[in-house]
Amino acid sequence: MLQQNVRRLDTAYKNFFGGRGFPTFKNRSNFTSFTFTSGIKIDSNKIYLPKIGWMRFFNSRPIPDGFNIKAATVRKRQDGWYISVRIEDKSVPDYIPRSLTEVQSVIGIDLGLTKLVHLSDRYQIDNPRFATNKKIRRKLKIIQRRINRKQKGSRNRKKESKLVGRLHKKITNKRLAYQWKIANEIVSRKVDAIGIEDLNVAAMLRRCKVKVDETTGRFLKNGQSRKKGLNRSISDAAWTELTSKIEYLVSPALQAGFPP
Numbered sequence: 013m014l015q016q017n018v019r020r021l022d023t024a025y026k027n028f029f030g031g032r033g034f035p036t037f038k039n040r041s042n043f044t045s046f047t048f049t050s051g052i053k054i055d056s057n058k059i060y061l062p063k064i065g066w067m068r069f070f071n072s073r074p075i076p077d078g079f080n081i082k083a084a085t086v087r088k089r090q091d092g093w094y095i096s097v098r099i100e101d102k103s104v105p106d107y108i109p110r111s112l113t114e115v116q117s118v119i120g121i122d123l124g125l126t127k128l129v130h131l132s133d134r135y136q137i138d139n140p141r142f143a144t145n146k147k148i149r150r151k152l153k154i155i156q157r158r159i160n161r162k163q164k165g166s167r168n169r170k171k172e173s174k175l176v177g178r179l180h181k182k183i184t185n186k187r188l189a190y191q192w193k194i195a196n197e198i199v200s201r202k203v204d205a206i207g208i209e210d211l212n213v214a215a216m217l218r219r220c221k222v223k224v225d226e227t228t229g230r231f232l233k234n235g236q237s238r239k240k241g242l243n244r245s246i247s248d249a250a251w252t253e254l255t256s257k258i259e260y261l262v263s264p265a266l267q268a269g270f271p272p
Contacts, residue, residue, distance in 0.1 A: 013046045013047065013048065015049075016046070016047040016049065017046075021035070044087060044088040044089075045085055045086060045087040045088065046085070046086055047083055047084070047085045047086075048061055048062055048083060048084045048085075048086075049082070049083045050062070052081045052083070052084045052097070053081075054071070054075065054081065054097070056071065057069065057070070057071050059084070059095065061084065061086070069095060075097070075099055076099075076101075078101045078103060079099040079100060079101045080099060080100055080101070081097055081098075081099055082098045082099060082100045083097075083098045084096070084097045084098070085098075089181060090174060090177035090178045090180070090181045091178055091181055110204070110205075114204065115204045115205045116204050117202070117203045117204050117205070118132075118203060118204065118205045118206070118207055119131060119132055119133065119198075119201060119203045119205075119206055119207070120132035120206075120207045120208075120209075121198065121206065121207065121208045121209060121258075122209050123208075123209050123211060123249070123251045123254070123255075124139070125139060125245050125246070125249055126139065127139060128194070128249060128254075129194060129198070129254075131198070132207075137194055137197075139249060140186075140190060141245070141248055142183045142186050142187045142190070142248060143180075143183045143187075143244075143247075143248040144244055144245055144248045148179075148183065151179065152176070152179065155172060155175055155176050155179065156176065158172050159172045159173060159176065187248075187250060187253075188253075191250065191253060191254045191257050192257060194254065195254065195257040195258045195260075195261050196261060198258055199258060199261040199262055206258065206262060208255055208258065211251055213246065213251060213252055216243075216246055217243050217246060217247065219236060219239075220234040220235050220236045220239055221234060222234060
């Protein structure tokens with residue numbers, strides 16, 4: 013575990029010298045994950061972690077035959093502890109994409125906010141707005157107001173903060189389940205290729221440029237206050253995550269020779 017933390021620090025400094033910003037210090041309160049790279053064993057609903065021993069856990073997915081355990085990462089979330097296991101099988105062939113000459117039918121995907129997905133066959137998928145609907149925004153506002161009224165560093169303030177974390181975790185789970193449902197629905201269509209709109213989400217979320225009056229030197233309105241709501245809706249839509257899920261489901265299908 014200590015070696016993995018040193019590797020994280022080394023990666024952070026490499027990113028810093030590459031122009032990605034100075035590494036941020038993490039104290040014990042916000043350091044919520046650690047990784048094991050050896051000595052990991054799994055026996056039905058029990059897992060063995062070095063220096064911790066055997067522990068019971070909910071084995072949501074069995075490890076396929078022929079795969080070896082490479083690492084295990086333990087993460088603390090608002091509603092408990094989670095563990096993700098990285099496995100490897102070198103006998104699995106590499107993914108080879110089809111050539112464009114073999115593509116006969118294509119379906120295009122346009123991403124939006126009013127409707128989350130617009131397909132080229134005129135089929136549309138709704139955007140539930142899990143984090144930006146009126147009910148959730150009002151609930152978050154009430155809980156946040158309670159937190160502000162509590163004394164900083166008190167136990168009551170920490171309890172209210174946990175409620176906010178659990179609510180955000182619930183929103184994230186709903187969004188993930190909905191995205192997997194959409195991705196499966198799109199991939200199940202009988203086409204040879206899927207074209208997805210290539211959006212620069214980072215640039216869309218970037219703050220507006222500052223405007224200064226040349227005569228007085230005062231800051232002028234640049235539309236950032238109105239753009240704040242748009243940024244919130246874009247983040248809630250999570251277009252990049254949806255695109256990655258579609259790519260994840262399509263690749264094995266193409267490799268096995270199934271459409272798409």
